[in-house]
Amino acid sequence: MLFSFGILLMKLKIGQRLKVPYQDKVLSVEVISPHQFGYNKPSIGVNFSMQEKYTGLSSTTLTQWSKGAKKREPDLFIDDVTMPKIEHLRLPKSKNLYPVYSTPIYSNDPHSDEPYRVEKVIEISDFIDLCFTAICEEEINRSTKREIKKFLQWFTVTGFYAQVFVYIKGSFNKADNEQLQQWLASRLANKENRKSYASLIVELRENPAFYSNLTYLNLFGKLASQMRKEWKTVAGEEAIARNHIPEAIALEAIGFVERTVVDLYTGDLREAHIGVEPRYVRNRTPISRNHDIYS
Numbered sequence: 001m002l003f004s005f006g007i008l009l010m011k012l013k014i015g016q017r018l019k020v021p022y023q024d025k026v027l028s029v030e031v032i033s034p035h036q037f038g039y040n041k042p043s044i045g046v047n048f049s050m051q052e053k054y055t056g057l058s059s060t061t062l063t064q065w066s067k068g069a070k071k072r073e074p075d076l077f078i079d080d081v082t083m084p085k086i087e088h089l090r091l092p093k094s095k096n097l098y099p100v101y102s103t104p105i106y107s108n109d110p111h112s113d114e115p116y117r118v119e120k121v122i123e124i125s126d127f128i129d130l131c132f133t134a135i136c137e138e139e140i141n142r143s144t145k146r147e148i149k150k151f152l153q154w155f156t157v158t159g160f161y162a163q164v165f166v167y168i169k170g171s172f173n174k175a176d177n178e179q180l181q182q183w184l185a186s187r188l189a190n191k192e193n194r195k196s197y198a199s200l201i202v203e204l205r206e207n208p209a210f211y212s213n214l215t216y217l218n219l220f221g222k223l224a225s226q227m228r229k230e231w232k233t234v235a236g237e238e239a240i241a242r243n244h245i246p247e248a249i250a251l252e253a254i255g256f257v258e259r260t261v262v263d264l265y266t267g268d269l270r271e272a273h274i275g276v277e278p279r280y281v282r283n284r285t286p287i288s289r290n291h292d293i294y295s
Contacts, residue, residue: 012040015103015119020044022159024177027054030121032101045101045121055131056147057140065089066100066120089122094133098126128155182246197258206269214273215257220250 012034020027029044036043048059066089085102101121122130131152135145201208209224216224231247257273264272 012042015105017105018044022155024174029124030103030105030119032103032121032123043123045103045123046127047103047119047121049119051122051127055134055151056144057131057134061140062089062120065091087120089130091130091133091137092139093137096129096133098122098130128152196262200262200265200269204269211269211273214270215254218273219253219257 012031014031014034016031016034018029018031020029027046028050029046031042032045033043035041046054048062051057051062052059066087087100087102088097089100090097099122101123102118103121105117105119131148134140135148135152140148198208201211213223216222216227220227222230227250231250261269261272266272
């Protein structure tokens, strides 16, 4: 987590609110234990209202889950003088207990040390684990589950790739983020189509590698392995970038083919492929003996 120089100079305290830049957003988080990992290296969490903003899980639902855990596990609700008051939260279908901290919230007045309210906060790693558990809960509606999945996609996948980019080239800028989001959107948009297509291949006991390469050859004139190698190439190389097909656009085309193949299939799988792919390309490369499309 990145903190501003001003924050580094001050002594952190329980309940202090921080605005932390993370990828393309600024997250509002709160200090749970100011020196958990050393001086001014705090454990941090997200309060119930921020969780609702990020994932759609309502504060009311989170409060109910917390009360439910209190009824089943009364002995766990013990105060610790070195930490905020700790309660626990349990999802209806889960055995996991998530600590909930009652942290004091302070005003922006530098002369005031008195908290003006208390908020329920879940430590960030527990919150992410709770989100993964919540998408399996039957009582959570589909729209909320979609919001949770979108948040997890952004927080975990984007965060990982951002760290990789920083490690490799020393930065993660707006252009990197936009390109990554486009790629992720294409992957997610075609996920269900790919499942039904893959199920059809398995059901017919056909060779997945053959039809994957057949699709790539008809769309791009190259085997799947060759296209993946090209996508890994630095886009700045002029000789390649001139005719480069962005991976996000390619994945969209592949998703269209796979969805339509399932719709067109009437008994001949290869015929279904040939029937759809010319719609997407003008110049198809014929399959030759030089292409090993079975691997």
